[in-house]
Amino acid sequence: MWSENALVAFFSVYSEYMDRWLPALASASGTALTITIGSFAVACVLGLVVAGLRLSHSKLLSRLAVIYIELFRSIPTLVLLFMLYYGIAPLGIVFDPIPAAILALGMAGSAHMAEILRAGVQAIPKGQREAALTVGLTPLQSFRLIVFPQALRISLPPSINMLIVLLKDSSLASLISAPEIMQSAKQIMSRDYMPLHILLVAGLIYLVLGLLLSLLANLVERRFAANRSGR
């Protein structure tokens, strides 16, 4: 069954169908990246707020932030997605698939992002803040100008990892019919009936996009590292 001919036959399907598949997959990849980057932005903004609350001196706010983090880290992203898309629709709040995906992935990501940023801030030695206060910076200035930029540098590698997780999670948006890679693959599956072929291509696209993101990450990381030694 797995003779050489079978292998050739398997791959010849691609030469026949790829022209038809590529445009659909390309635009689907665009949507996947839109969801990924959009949800990353949401995760960064929400994560920053939650990390700020988590580190605040108010016990109540800090406790609330912990509850937020635990809640959104424990609920599966797909459940969040369904809650946003189907769950609250009867209450009159209706989302389109792509915004729902960006919001759900962003909320799930924000909990992780908050922890990443908190770990970054806590990794900065106390002396940095004390020194900044001593030279006359206000507490806010010392955080904004001294502590936060250094914390960001520490948080960068895990944030990029988060970006790749979000790329993979963007596949879940196909389950609420957002026109991304897996959705496009499903449509091609039902039209041409070549499930194995098209799904392998879909997997390959995730592999390549993930690789590109991690290359980009390495580049950014190296630039930051160079800056650090330069100063």
Place this chain on the structure above:
Amino acid sequence: MESDIEKYVHYVTVMTEGLYYCLVITAVSFVCSVLFGTLFAVLRHYGNRLSRLLIGGYVEVFRAMPPLTIFFILYFGLAHAGLHFSPLSAAITGLSMIGAAYCCEIIRSGLVALKKGDREAALAAGLTPNQALRFIILPQALRTSLPSLGTYLIGLIKDTSIASAIAAPEILFRARNLASESFETTAIYLVVALVYLVITIPIAVGVGYLEKKAGR
């Protein structure tokens, strides 16, 4: 018309069945992940160039692909090629394949963290390389990996929800069916979220305890 009580009994029954399958999928794929992960970690750490290359490739591929894609390949793709999986076995196989890649890296970092002297001392004391691995190296590596494996277990429980896409009879799949027959969508999805919270939070507490213990 059925009464409210009957309706809620029906809900609870269906969700309990879903929970049962969620736990079965989680347990079986966690055991497989750790077993294969350990094997792969040892092969990648001590093996020759070829085995390191192959396992490195395996790890990269299975960490880069979304679980949904792997489930679809196993369930729809391979069925077309003549290999039929049930939804449940496709879910378990897929999660185990992904888990083996993650656990390989977790356990490998445990191996890397060990001091070289441990192995040398074991060999010097007359243990064979195999025995040194079994009695000295692996128990220590697994112990250091325990918190990370716990974190992985939480991720695994969450990922079982994705198996609902290939109709594996777990919580979310059951909930979707209930939602479509009852229209009490909001409440049903809230209950689903609550069920996941109730299973994952004790594990998260356990992981926190292990981390604190390891930090001392």
